Amino acid sequence: PRVIAVIPAAGVGSRMQADRPKQYLTIAGKTILEHTLDALLAHCDIDRVVLAVSPDDAYFPTLELTSDERVSVVHGGEERADSVLNGIKALHGDEWALVHDAARPCVSQDDISALLNVINDSTVTGGILATPVRDTMKRAVSNQECSTSPANPSLSVVSHTESRANLWHALTPQLFPAPLLLNALKKGLSDGVEITDEASAMEYAGYKVGMVNGSPANIKITHPADLPLAEFYLHQKLK
Numbered sequence: 001p002r003v004i005a006v007i008p009a010a011g012v013g014s015r016m017q018a019d020r021p022k023q024y025l026t027i028a029g030k031t032i033l034e035h036t037l038d039a040l041l042a043h044c045d046i047d048r049v050v051l052a053v054s055p056d057d058a059y060f061p062t063l064e065l066t067s068d069e070r071v072s073v074v075h076g077g078e079e080r081a082d083s084v085l086n087g088i089k090a091l092h093g094d095e096w097a098l099v100h101d102a103a104r105p106c107v108s109q110d111d112i113s114a115l116l117n118v119i120n121d122s123t124v125t126g127g128i129l130a131t132p133v134r135d136t137m138k139r140a141v142s143n144q145e146c147s148t149s150p151a152n153p154s155l156s157v158v159s160h161t162e163s164r165a166n167l168w169h170a171l172t173p174q175l176f177p178a179p180l181l182l183n184a185l186k187k188g189l190s191d192g193v194e195i196t197d198e199a200s201a202m203e204y205a206g207y208k209v210g211m212v213n214g215s216p217a218n219i220k221i222t223h224p225a226d227l228p229l230a231e232f233y234l235h236q237k238l239k
């Protein structure tokens, strides 16, 4: 089957607090978005890439990405799920959609290949890269019931320890049949449920989603401290 990558790249990067959306910051010789795009275009099983970009984005036109005929561009939306939905709408309908955050440039070819194997696994309807949680997980008491010290707004109080057994971090790419994902995203958005990744929409729609153990180096660049870390992983990849 044909596999089309959809890259949501329409975020503003508020947590990065940079002078531009984080996907346009340069690390290891090119912008984060270019690293991500090149990683997907380099995979021989990915036919095309659809980029969802903010309509009033001053940085995107300065890149020289659109010279590749396999790349097309759509407008992003209010939330990440809206951006992905716009990307999926640009597909013909019979493909598999491989959705991957612009902010994850360190994804490896091997992990993409491992995820693509779920296409041939009839026990699940698509799947995601994920990595097991490493730290002990604490649930905090909610802000209402907890009287935090006004002197220390960063202090939270432990309610209890969550079992780490069977707990995973969801990564991207996430791979689903495009028509099923299209309907699942529409349903999740119109029902007002929280759709923070494609799998959550597919789960809500009742599908069984596979998880493929991927590398924890496939970080989502979120905070300033992630930039040197991503740069380190990218240099490792280039070796």
Ligand code: CTP
Pocket (backbone or CB within 6 Å): 007, 008, 009, 010, 011, 012, 013, 014, 015, 016, 021, 022, 023, 052, 076, 077, 078, 079, 080, 081, 083, 084, 101, 102, 103, 104, 220, 221, 222
């Ligand atoms: N994204 C998008 N459209 C949105 C919001 C996010 O396409 N309306 C994209 C981002 O560009 C990013 C990916 O979704 O590649 C993951 O989102 P996140 O890491 O949260 O990026 P931002 O929303 O840009 O960052 P922040 O939440 O800190 O503002």
Ligand code: MG
Pocket (backbone or CB within 6 Å): 011
């Ligand atoms: Mg965000």
